[in-house]
Amino acid sequence: MNHTKPHILVIFGASGDLTKRKLIPALFDLYKQKLLPAQFAVLGVSRTELSDEEFRNRMTEFLPEEETHQSVVEEFLPKLYYQPLATDDGYEYPILRDRLATIAKQNVIAENYIFYLSTPPKLYDVIPANLASVELNKSDDGFRRLIVEKPFGTDLASAKKLNKKLLHYFDEDQIYRIDHYLGKESVQNMLVTRFANGIFEPIWNHNFIQHVEITSAESLGVEERGGYYDQSGAMRDMVQNHLMQLVGMVAMEPPVVIEADAIRNEVLKVFQSLRPIKEDDVASQVIRGQYTESHIKKELVKGYRQEKGVNPESRTETFFAMKFFIDNWRWSGVPFYIRTGKKLPTRVTEVVIHFKKTPHHLFGTSQASQQTSNQLIIRIQPDEGILLKFGMKVPGAGFRVQTVNMDFHYDDLADTHLPSAYERLLLDCMQGDATLYSRGDAVEKAWAYVQPILDAWQNNPDIPVYGYPAGTWGPEVTDKLIEGGSWRYPCKNLSDDGNYCEL
Numbered sequence: 076m077n078h079t080k081p082h083i084l085v086i087f088g089a090s091g092d093l094t095k096r097k098l099i100p101a102l103f104d105l106y107k108q109k110l111l112p113a114q115f116a117v118l119g120v121s122r123t124e125l126s127d128e129e130f131r132n133r134m135t136e137f138l139p140e141e142e143t144h145q146s147v148v149e150e151f152l153p154k155l156y157y158q159p160l161a162t163d164d165g166y167e168y169p170i171l172r173d174r175l176a177t178i179a180k181q182n183v184i185a186e187n188y189i190f191y192l193s194t195p196p197k198l199y200d201v202i203p204a205n206l207a208s209v210e211l212n213k214s215d216d217g218f219r220r221l222i223v224e225k226p227f228g229t230d231l232a233s234a235k236k237l238n239k240k241l242l243h244y245f246d247e248d249q250i251y252r253i254d255h256y257l258g259k260e261s262v263q264n265m266l267v268t269r270f271a272n273g274i275f276e277p278i279w280n281h282n283f284i285q286h287v288e289i290t291s292a293e294s295l296g297v298e299e300r301g302g303y304y305d306q307s308g309a310m311r312d313m314v315q316n317h318l319m320q321l322v323g324m325v326a327m328e329p330p331v332v333i334e335a336d337a338i339r340n341e342v343l344k345v346f347q348s349l350r351p352i353k354e355d356d357v358a359s360q361v362i363r364g365q366y367t368e369s370h371i372k373k374e375l376v377k378g379y380r381q382e383k384g385v386n387p388e389s390r391t392e393t394f395f396a397m398k399f400f401i402d403n404w405r406w407s408g409v410p411f412y413i414r415t416g417k418k419l420p421t422r423v424t425e426v427v428i429h430f431k432k433t434p435h436h437l438f439g440t441s442q443a444s445q446q447t448s449n450q451l452i453i454r455i456q457p458d459e460g461i462l463l464k465f466g467m468k469v470p471g472a473g474f475r476v477q478t479v480n481m482d483f484h485y486d487d488l489a490d491t492h493l494p495s496a497y498e499r500l501l502l503d504c505m506q507g508d509a510t511l512y513s514r515g516d517a518v519e520k521a522w523a524y525v526q527p528i529l530d531a532w533q534n535n536p537d538i539p540v541y542g543y544p545a546g547t548w549g550p551e552v553t554d555k556l557i558e559g560g561s562w563r564y565p566c567k568n569l570s571d572d573g574n575y576c577e578l
């Protein structure tokens with residue numbers, strides 16, 4: 076059943092990269108699956124002069140080419156409209172209000188509007204103010220929702236300021252702060268793995284878990300985004316938002332119900348329980364790195380400082396790793412390790428739960444032959460799935476133990492469409508479900524947690540930025556972060572490791 080009410084989705088920043096690469100293809104996929112209401116329209120808005128027809132033509136390039144879709148594409152395109160507008164000029168907003176009313180009338184759409192901010196962040200407070208100036212922010216007759224893209228500020232102070240401004244014009248329940256990691260099917264599956272399985276739930280705590288490792292690696296560098304990235308770095312780009320949200324999902328208590336506030340309350344509690352990092356401990360608990368020139372598969376690869384838009388003396392981190400603790404009943408004493416970086420050997424995001432070893436060594440005399448440490452690997456991407464590693468007897472004489480795999484891959488499910496993160500999140504917002512969107516208080520709490528790290532880096536130039544050759548797993552010193560253990564070095568396929576590893 077389609078629970079989505081008729082509405083118009085207004086995309087600010089419609090001539091930009093995100094709109095063409097992610098938003099329009101996601102909307103098309105929803106349309107194809109008949110998940111959009113019959114009365115639905117998209118109004119693209121930005122300064123570039125384009126007609127409706129020109130906008131439709133531009134977007135066509137980003138829709139799938141398969142012949143079977145051509146008729147669907149032809150049905151979909153007329154739903155797209157375009158309005159050139161100086162988005163930062165309040166005087167132009169009556170034009171927007173009138174255009175919306177006309178589209179609504181033409182298509183018999185009730186005046187329900189979603190405003191998507193896909194512009195440079197400097198407009199995130201300007202556009203809501205301008206919408207309010209023509210009373211597009213509130214209505215008694217229809218809904219008004221605001222989707223805000225990341226980044227939500229660049230530090231704690233700016234995040235608070237942004238929240239305050241947004242809340243001046245929209246209520247919290249109208250605001251949808253997007254974190255596309257929460258839209259990933261495999262991230263949501265973490266809740267199901269944890270809370271729908273009697274075998275996992277009882278052991279998900281400090282009694283059974285030795286440590287938790289979270290990796291989000293990218294093989295790409297900064298590509299065309301050097302200018303943006305050099306002002307941001309891995310901490311602001313990936314850690315404060317996506318990785319913190321993953322930590323929330325792994326560590327949260329069971330919510331009372333699967334509803335937005337119940338889940339978001341539990342995520343907030345995790346952030347509230349993070350043991351604060353002291354500025355003085357940053358050098359030992361946190362590692363930052365930057366990729367340097369190297370050869371990957373015999374090809375010379377640029378170092379970060381040679382990338383377009385990057386300061387040749389930049390100290391911006393393209394790699395980040397950290398050890399931290401969650402001081403609550405469930406996680407007392409369990410170290411968490413996270414790492415993320417660009418130009419690492421492969422693109423992979425996964426959570427590895429390392430279970431404690433058995434209390435007594437029964438089999439064999441050497442450490443290696445006696446025990447395996449069981450691992451549960453939740454693969455977010457690619458090859459989405461779950462892998463359990465456990466010890467089995469090597470057939471034959473004696474009792475030698477070897478580690479074997481039990482795995483599930485989403486790909487094995489026949490005919491299952493894994494929705495893209497934007498597809499899922501857009502649909503949720505259309506249905507008024509904010510469960511997979513970040514709440515303002517949690518965003519601020521996440522910033523508050525990482526702020527001492529940013530301060531330490533700013534105040535203490537002696538904290539090193541370690542170099543690592545592009546195509547490697549980050550600075551060598553990262554290996555020493557995990558006490559008594561080592562990082563998993565994942566391959567493209569979830570189940571591969573050891574002697575065979577396709578990257």
Ligand SMILES: NC(=O)C1=CN([C@@H]2O[C@H](COP(=O)(O)OP(=O)(O)OC[C@H]3O[C@@H](n4cnc5c(N)ncnc54)[C@H](OP(=O)(O)O)[C@@H]3O)[C@@H](O)[C@H]2O)C=CC1
Pocket residue numbers: 087088089090091092093094121122123162163192193194195196198224225226
């Ligand atoms: N691209 C991506 O994959 C991701 C992007 N984001 C975030 O989404 C937002 C949009 O990103 P992206 O599409 O890549 O950005 P682009 O630079 O490609 O597009 C920016 C858009 O904003 C419009 N715009 C309106 N007013 C202004 C103004 N005053 N100055 C500059 N541009 C203006 C531009 O169009 P015009 O010049 O015609 O007005 C353009 O359509 C950013 O905040 C980014 O951080 C987040 C995650 C991923």
Ligand SMILES: O=C1O[C@H](COP(=O)(O)O)[C@@H](O)[C@H](O)[C@H]1O
Pocket residue numbers: 255293312313424
């Ligand atoms: O938000 C961002 O995420 C992407 C990584 O997203 P993924 O879905 O491909 O894992 C990252 O490349 C980008 O720098 C960052 O802004």
